[in-house]
Amino acid sequence: MAETLHRQLGMTDDEFTAVNGILERPPADPELAMYSVMWSEHCSYKSSRVHLGGLPTDAPWVVVGPGENAGVVDIGDGWLAALRIESHNHPSFVEPYQGAATGVGGILRDIFTMGARPVGLWNQIRFGDLSDPHNRYLFNGVVAGIAGYGNAVGVPTLGGEVEFDPVYAGNPLVNVMCLGVLQEEQLVLGTAGPPGTVAVLLGAATGRDGIGGASVLASASFDEAAGAKRPSVQVGDPFEEKKLIEACLDLYDRRLVVGVQDLGAAGLSCAASEPAARAGVGMDLNLDAVHLREPDMTAPEMLMSESQERMMAFVAPDQVEEVLAVAARWEIEASVVGTVAGGDRLRVYHNGQQVVDVPAASLTDEAPILRRPIARPDWMDELWKRTDRQADVPIDVALLGLLDDPALGDRSWVYEQFDHMLFLNTVHGPGRDGSLIRVRGTSKGLAVSTDGNGRVCQLDPRRGAERLVYEAALNVAVVGARPLAVVDNLNFGNPEKPEVMWQFTEVLAGLGAACEALGVPIVGGNVSFYNETDGQDIYPTPVVGLLGMAEPIPSLPEPVTGGMSMLLIGPEQTDNLAGSAYQRVVRGALGGRPTRVDADQGGRTIEFAIRLTHVIHGAVLHDISQGGALMAAVELLIAGGVGAHAEFRSVEQAFGEDPHRFLCLVPANRKPEVEQLALEVGCRIEDIGMTGGSDLTIAGPETINIPLERLRDVWANAISARMHGAVHE
């Protein structure tokens, strides 16, 4: 029976043999349950781990690097910032509202586990084309789930990106990043502490949530008749999480915990074994003390349950009473479920019987490491050669097409559903290049940008990944912040395909090189494989979340009005449109090899943007990304409600997306100051036009005139018109 059981739990025969070797006997069912979840791809990173070692993770300001629940960096004056990003792709496809909601809940716990108060959320979401009602249903559900959970839990959602491409139709991507702020002495780690330390389970009751695999165990061992599929949908409860946040922060303030571990994937299995492994100790866990939502749960079910809104606190024995009192004050449940033991064994008891006895560290440290085959896809050369030169449409037709694209048009339909003002610190919220929040009690501002671009990475995963890091860095630079740390969320297809592993290693090489060049450490990450449908893999879609700091917070940009010079800063756009929004929307194609990052020019551009915001008060800066310089200009004009006269000599000049370039608008009489500064930093600067009037006039191969009103109407309806009335399938 056990032979087939491990396969049903998703373990290979080799892994099962390894467990037998570790235990020197066949595992009991609850033990097999623990190994199966802890050694899963999701928990063990078995396909990726061997490749992650080469990334730059050190800098003098890194307090906690990869491996803990979140990365932590020192932002000076006794303050720290904690950051983490994670995916919830598959759950969001099964049940978009709950999948996205529980994704938000999970990332928040990673942050307040570290002792930090979560201060902002960012989301990166990708769907198939909105012309398909099922994609509208998924998009609507995911946005509502993020809103429903994030708003109610009381953490503002400050930015993100949304993209649409048929490649995500069967496999939407939902990545959420969270930032927390704490004072130095509040830092808490996921360690179990010395023998005698008591494990207290806080928060929601444990039910049969997310244990699709465990149901196999339950039915095989205890319920022969059970043909019913156990639910694997987890339901989020932001109310419980809000109470849990306040209770945990209160516990930290009172210095009542030795360590804390949140319960996410692998639930109690992970919360018992990881902190013990980190502390080099053993643990006795008593399942009879766990507060349950359903009374008749089996030991494997309890060990694998992914019920949300739970935390494990490790507490000195003489402080347990006080911890229970704090939990009661915040109206959450708490159970004393275990004790840290000497030695290295994790022992679990159920119905008074010992049901698990394994080396705690074997669940984490001895997880298999796979060296999967890697092969460059034979279609790469073909893709690079593919030229899509064809008769281009007039520039105004192209521009209106781009403005009408839901990934490029007005995204307020999304972000106005998110509370982005709570805590009264939002200097720049969603809809901007980078978000910026003030850290009250200091003169500092923290900026975050999250960026992804699956199409560019499909064409060249290494160059694509490099470009993402530089784009994110420029996005925080244009709000005045200097890059400080990166977290990455690596979304890929099936790692059993050598081509996918090649994309993965190329992306890591690109991320590593760019972060190294910019001197920005990677302090955490998440890998999501198996994003495929019917054998079709998604584009390699790494997402970069970059934290920067502005000190002081620069003065606010002036409103865009008439009489402003439009200055384009950065290297001259090449003839390369590979991977651009123009190629996708206007030409309906994907091909060519994207322009690569120029580390010297990229670094100068970022430096120049930071200097500009702090020196030229009121200057308006805007990163050039999807849709190119013309799109960036039009977004500024729409925001200001003013027209312009601008020159774009070619389609490439207008819509090319070469990296590290931005626009700067200043009153015409201040243009010499910007030019002087550009000279000092060594940046190229080009005057492309002047704001004014109520039309956009584009001088180029032919002169084109469009009323700004028309541009704004098309832009404003890009998402809202498509989603009108879309509430359910």
Place this chain on the structure above:
Amino acid sequence: MTVGIVAFPGTNCEQDVAYALESLGAKTVTVWHRESSLDGLDAVVLPGGFAHGDYLRTGAIARFSPIMAAVEKLAAEGRPVLGICNGFQILCEAGLLPGALIANRDLKFICRPAHLRVESTDSILTRAATIGQVLTIPLNSYEGNYVPGPEAPNAVLRYCDPDGNVTEAANPNGSAEGIAGIANGAGTVAGLMPHPERAIEDFMASTDGRVLLESFIASVEATPAGVASG
């Protein structure tokens, strides 16, 4: 003079309201919903958030919290009682203000600035404003759609366009007669859906929230403990 700010489990704007009132010169103290007394406090604010997760109906569970008896007593004494967003919903559920708040017309959460026209200055919320004044103050709610009870409410703020016209197009959530804020007959108990504390500093959507919070503080100063009837 001290203002009590009530925190229910799930409330999340209590610190924002405290920050805003204190930056305008008031003294505040946060009061947990399990407490049963507001003795020694001169006024009370029920701030925004999701008390009890907004489960069942917004405010339906919160209105039974022990602190609510003390809020009712304070209101009966004629002292200033202000509900913002979720606090407004709780005051309606508790019967301290008439009507109810239901889901927005478009069934979407709305977080964006709204234009409001001051309809009356006879309330703790608007006494420092002028009639017809247009304020820009952020909304942040899913259930912000006001439905009046049998009697016409004392409307103090209505949604309007930037020029002060109350129109259907300027009504963000479907509220009856564009109502954004109301008061009881005496003007001592008031509630509104928009968040004045989110409009007090230069980097915010506006600084128009100040005039409403200053009205409230002025009302507290004008109604010191022991002087009010009750």
Place this chain on the structure above:
Amino acid sequence: MKAVVTITRRQEIADPEGATIQRALVDLGYAEVDAVRVNRTVEVSMPGRDREYVLSAVRGMCEKMLANPVMEDFEIEILD
């Protein structure tokens, strides 16, 4: 004909709203309340159709849209 559809969250799926209401009722003095589940009802009116037809159509509606099969069950009652 009118159909009344009751949509319930499957027993094993968490119902945070029900659990919160249960605790609030205990607080209010109803100490004996040990569980609350929050369900939804949907009334569907289909005049001029017979019972069999309405039952079959409404079942289709539930499977396609009214209930989410990954987390909810439904019951249909036909009223004359």
